[in-house]
Amino acid sequence: MMHMNHNVVLALYLVVLVLIVNCQFTSALSTIPTRLPPGPDSLPLLGSPSFISATIRNEVVQELVSTRRDHGPIFLVKTGPITQVWVDDIDLANTLFSMESAAGRSQLKKPVFGGDFLFLVRDVKRARTIRSNQKALLAERSSSSAVSSAVQSSNLPQIINDCLAVSSSSSISWPSKTISAAAFNALITLYIGTQPLSEDEVERLLNAVAGYRRRGPATFVQAIASALGISKKLSFTDEINELLDSVVVRANASPELLPLLVSATVGGAEIFPLLLQWSVLRLSVDKATQDSLYSSLLSNPGSSVPPIFLQAAAACARDCPVSAATGPPRKITETTYINNYEIPAEAICFAMHPGLKAADGVAPWEVGLQEKTWPIHLKGATGSWPMFGSGPRACPASEQSLNFIASSIAMLVRNFEWEVACDGGVSSMFEFEGDGSLLVPKVDTKLKFRKR
Numbered sequence: 001m002m003h004m005n006h007n008v009v010l011a012l013y014l015v016v017l018v019l020i021v022n023c024q025f026t027s028a029l030s031t032i033p034t035r036l037p038p039g040p041d042s043l044p045l046l047g048s049p050s051f052i053s054a055t056i057r058n059e060v061v062q063e064l065v066s067t068r069r070d071h072g073p074i075f076l077v078k079t080g081p082i083t084q085v086w087v088d089d090i091d092l093a094n095t096l097f098s099m100e101s102a103a104g105r106s107q108l109k110k111p112v113f114g115g116d117f118l119f120l121v122r123d124v125k126r127a128r129t130i131r132s133n134q135k136a137l138l139a140e141r142s143s144s145s146a147v148s149s150a151v152q153s154s155n156l157p158q159i160i161n162d163c164l165a166v167s168s169s170s171s172i173s174w175p176s177k178t179i180s181a182a183a184f185n186a187l188i189t190l191y192i193g194t195q196p197l198s199e200d201e202v203e204r205l206l207n208a209v210a211g212y213r214r215r216g217p218a219t220f221v222q223a224i225a226s227a228l229g230i231s232k233k234l235s236f237t238d239e240i241n242e243l244l245d246s247v248v249v250r251a252n253a254s255p256e257l258l259p260l261l262v263s264a265t266v267g268g269a270e271i272f273p274l275l276l277q278w279s280v281l282r283l284s285v286d287k288a289t290q291d292s293l294y295s296s297l298l299s300n301p302g303s304s305v306p307p308i309f310l311q312a313a314a315a316c317a318r319d320c321p322v323s324a325a326t327g328p329p330r331k332i333t334e335t336t337y338i339n340n341y342e343i344p345a346e347a348i349c350f351a352m353h354p355g356l357k358a359a360d361g362v363a364p365w366e367v368g369l370q371e372k373t374w375p376i377h378l379k380g381a382t383g384s385w386p387m388f389g390s391g392p393r394a395c396p397a398s399e400q401s402l403n404f405i406a407s408s409i410a411m412l413v414r415n416f417e418w419e420v421a422c423d424g425g426v427s428s429m430f431e432f433e434g435d436g437s438l439l440v441p442k443v444d445t446k447l448k449f450r451k452r
C-alpha cells in the first residue's frame with residue numbers, strides 16, 4: 001500500500017510538473033505574437049476580391065488608401081499566392097526596415113540586368129558587398145557641384161523658353177516628354193561625363209524603362225507574338241542593358257559602371273522628371289517659398305546650390321506621391337515580429353508613400369490641395385525618412401537624387417517665377433492616375449511663366 005501510495009504521489013507529482021511546465025510554456029508562447037496584421041478578406045488561391053477588382057479597374061492606389069483607413073497603419077493583403085504587408089507609419093516602417101530579416105528583396109528566378117541589380121538581390125550579405133562597391137562609385141557622382149554641372153546640360157530654362165516662344169500667351173503645358181529626355185541626358189552625363197546617346201536611343205531607353213515598369217509587353221499584339229515565340233523584340237530588360245552597355249563602351253567608361261547605370265536609369269529616369277513636375281506644380285501655389293528660394297540664390301552668387309533647395313526638393317518629394325510605395329518592396333526572409341504582429345516569411349513589405357496622406361484617412365484626390373496646406377514645410381525636410389527608405393537597404397543614391405532635383409529646381413527659379421494659369425487649375429492639380437507602378441498627373445494643368 002505504502003509502495004502504491006508512493007507511485008500515486010510520484011504520478012501526481014509528474015502530472016503537476018507537466019502542467020506547470022506546460023503552463024509556463026504556453027504563457028511563454030503567449031508572449032510571442034502570432035496575430036497576422038489585419039486586412040481585407042481573401043479567397044483561397046485568389047487572394048483579396050477587393051484588390052482583384054481594384055486591379056481590373058486600375059484603382060489599386062485608391063484601394064490601398066481605403067484599406068489603410070479601414071485596418072490601420074499596418075495591414076496585410078493577399079494577391080494570389082503573394083502576401084503583401086503595407087506600412088503607413090514612420091516609426092513602424094523604420095523599425096521594420098532596420099531588421100535584418102526584413103532586408104531581403106524579391107529575386108527573379110532568372111536574374112535580369114546581369115544579377116548585380118540591387119533592386120532584385122534577395123540575399124542581404126551579397127547585397128551588402130554590391131552596395132559598398134556601388135556606393136563608392138556613387139560618392140564621386142553625388143556632390144552638389146558634380147550633380148549641378150551635369151544638370152546644367154539639361155538646359156531646362158531653354159525648354160520652357162522654347163515652349164513660351166510658340167505659345168500665344170505666357171501659359172504653357174508642362175513639356176513632360178522633352179524634360180524627361182533632357183533629365184535623362186543629364187543623368188547619363190553625371191555617370192560617364194559625356195552624353196553619347198542619340199535622340200532615338202534616349203527615346204528607346206525611356207520607352208523600355210516604362211515597359212519594364214509596367215511589367216509586360218507594351219501591346220496585346222506583342223504579348224501574343226512573344227507567347228507564340230515569333231516576336232523579335234528584345235525584352236525590355238535586355239533592351240535597357242544593351243543600350244546602356246553600348247553607352248559605356250562608346251564612352252570608354254569602366255564596365256563596373258554598367259550595373260549602376262542600370263539602377264540609375266530604372267530608379268531615376270522616370271522619377272526625376274516626375275518629381276520635378278510635381279515640385280513645379282507644388283511651388284506654383286506657394287509664391288512665398290519661390291521667393292525665398294530666389295533670394296537665397298541672390299545671396300549665394302556661387303555656382304553651388306544653396307541648402308534651402310535641398311529642403312524644398314525633399315519637402316516636395318515627401319508631399320507629392322509619385323507612386324503608392326516609396327520604393328521597391330522588402331522581402332521578409334524569415335518570420336518577423338513587430339508590434340505584436342507576425343509578418344510571415346516570404347511576405348513582401350511596402351512603405352506607403354507619405355504623400356498619399358492616408359494616415360489622416362484622406363487621399364489627395366479626395367480633397368484636392370487645400371489652401372491651408374499650400375505653404376511647403378521645409379523644416380526638417382531632408383531628414384524625413386520616407387522618400388529614400390531606411391536601414392540596410394535604404395536608397396544608396398539619396399544624396400545624389402536630392403541634389404539632382406534641387407539643382408533642377410534652382411535652374412528654373414533662377415530664370416522664372418510661375419503660377420497656375422487659371423483658377424480652376426488649382427483644384428484639379430493634384431489628381432493622379434496610376435500608370436504601372438507610378439502615379440502621374442491626370443490633368444494637364446497649364447502654368448504661367450514669367451521671366452525674371
Ligand code: HEM
Nearest residue numbers: 118263264267268326327387388389390393394395397401
Ligand atoms: C528621387 C529619386 C529616387 C528615389 C525617391 C529613390 C528611392 C528609393 C527607395 C525608397 C528605395 C528603397 C529603400 C528601402 O528599401 O529602404 C530605393 C532603393 C534603391 N535605389 Fe533609389 N531612389 C531614387 C533614385 C535612385 C537612383 C538615381 C539610383 C541610382 C543608382 C538609385 C538606386 C537605388 C538602389 C540600387 C536601390 C536598392 C538598394 C538595395 O536594395 O540595397 N535610386 N530607392
